Amino acid sequence: MKVSIDRTIIEKELSNLDNFVHQFIGLLESLKIEYTIVSGYVSILLGRSRGTEDVDILIPKLSFLEFEKIFKNNNRFSCIIDDLKLSYETIKEANIRFFKNNNYIPNIKLKFAKNITDEYTLKNKYKIIVKENIFYVSPPNLQIPYKLYLGSEKDIEDARFLYNIFKDILDLNEFNMFIEKFKVKDKLKFIK
């Protein structure tokens, strides 16, 4: 694994879960929709040995017509709500799930950027390259403090894993700024 400030390169075959995610981000890319993968899957992609039911993907807020293209997507992925208008109303307020082959697990949990943290995540996404396949993920400087903020044992374990992977390339000014913003200074003891 080669970890640097702007990218990590992993020499591995894609797992079944990686393939599932890569197919969905391929759909977004074909529609020229910017995205960032956030939350637990990032740790799994980097080697953490655990499963997940859903893969959270952040995209900019889309118009109804733009969202319709994802919803229809040549029937490659099914939306958990099969009514287009209701799906759009749902994603505007929360998130919406897509799955394949009538199998709910794993699924993609798609959400619109809604706040300043989401906007930062999209703008500063980090690149992971797996055998020429690119996955854009949440920037480590933010992802680790955010995991500490979420605070479940699973999230703290992910934060520790990510810190171990990225500790040599973190921008400490930015990292500490997010530690302050998320008010998680007291949880740093769990990752160091």
Added chain:
Amino acid sequence: MKIDLKELDKEKEKNFLDRLKFIDLYVEWLKKTGDKKAFKVHNKFVNSLYSKK
């Protein structure tokens, strides 16, 4: 039956700290072993959880 919650809490915290220590050792192993071998093991584990789609 009286359940000693304080004792269970201590055990729970001990397990959590133990898992955190394991993560350090696991990442060390991941880096030391090299992608090819380490991710072969990792993929085997992940693929056992998800069927091919």
